[in-house]
Every structure is written in structure tokens, then in C-alpha cells.
Amino acid sequence: MDQFIIEKIKQVKKGDQSAFADVVSFYQDKIYQHCFRMLGNAHEAEDMAQEAFIRAYVNIHSFDDRRKFSTWLYRIATNLTIDRIRKRKPDYYLDAEIKGTEGLDMYSQLASKERLPGEEVESLELQRYIHHEISQLPPKYRSIIMLRYLEEFSLQEISDILDIPLGTVKTRIHRGREALRKRLRHV
Numbered sequence: 001m002d003q004f005i006i007e008k009i010k011q012v013k014k015g016d017q018s019a020f021a022d023v024v025s026f027y028q029d030k031i032y033q034h035c036f037r038m039l040g041n042a043h044e045a046e047d048m049a050q051e052a053f054i055r056a057y058v059n060i061h062s063f064d065d066r067r068k069f070s071t072w073l074y075r076i077a078t079n080l081t082i083d084r085i086r087k088r089k090p091d092y093y094l095d096a097e098i099k100g101t102e103g104l105d106m107y108s109q110l111a112s113k114e115r116l117p118g119e120e121v122e123s124l125e126l127q128r129y130i131h132h133e134i135s136q137l138p139p140k141y142r143s144i145i146m147l148r149y150l151e152e153f154s155l156q157e158i159s160d161i162l163d164i165p166l167g168t169v170k171t172r173i174h175r176g177r178e179a180l181r182k183r184l185r186h187v
Helices: 002-013 017-039 042-058 069-087 117-135 139-150 155-162 166-183
Strands: none
Touching: 002 017, 002 069, 017 042, 017 069, 017 139, 042 069, 069 139, 069 155, 117 139, 117 166, 139 155, 139 166, 155 166
């Protein structure tokens, strides 16, 4: 699949605008999910994913073909979402109730695997609690923890996405896990 994307990027760089539609189709769900996990708001996640693709298209000529396109695209999306988080009002939280619903929050929208109802409720409560605790971490730790454990990127890919040294990634993962461990110590 990487070869398919590489070919499409080459076509886009040559001026074929329609080739970028294939790139968007391939990555749109992944980028949206990444933005949604970081922001916890579907509308903001849609906006950030769309903005990430616009920025990628506008700056496609600065993309280095020797690197992975997904890493470059995730870096754009991550930076945009971190900027959005920083600009938010401080009273907005990821576990805020969805307007127009009774008691539903964004965590209740997470898909669950088929289990017994009791297990499902228990798992959802634990997931919600852990996601809430992750959302309380400072953005630099939150993004690292999400990229590593939810998106399952390698340390090098995270380094490339966030444009920080590998040693800094390792330090932030360690510190982020320690901060999360302290928050979850009574679970």
C-alpha cells in the first residue's frame, strides 16, 4: 500500500489534483480517528482532519519522498490538534455531555467488541476513566501517549511526527506513563 501512496504523491507533485483524492480516501478515517481521540469532539476532529489534508496538499512539494507519507501527515494533524487544544477555553473537557442527548458523552460513542452486558459496561467505564485521565495529562504527554499506545506508532515515527529527538520521545513516554500511573494508582 505504501507504493500506491508513493505513486499518488508523485502524481500530485506533477500537478494531478485528482490523485490527492485517493490519498485522502486512504487516510481520512485514520486521521479523523486520531484527531477525535485527541480532541474528543466529532466536529472539531472533522475540522482538524480536513485542515490537515488541506495543509498536506498545499505543502506537498515540501514532502520528502524518502520518508513515510503517513508520518508526515500525522505530524501535520497532531500539530493542528495540539494548537486547537491550546486555544480552547479551559472549561471544555473531553467527557463533556453531547448537546441534545441525555447523559451521553463522547466516550459513550466508542465502539465496543461484543461481550456480555456486564463486561461491556465495566469495560466502557474503565475505558472512559482511562481516557479521561489521559485527557488530563499535559498536551505534550497526551499526544505522545496517544500516538504510542492508541495509534501504535514506533518511537521513531513519533519522533518524526512531532519533530522532536528520539531521546525526548522516550523521556516524554516515560514521564507521561508515570503521570498516568499516578492518576490511575487506585484502579
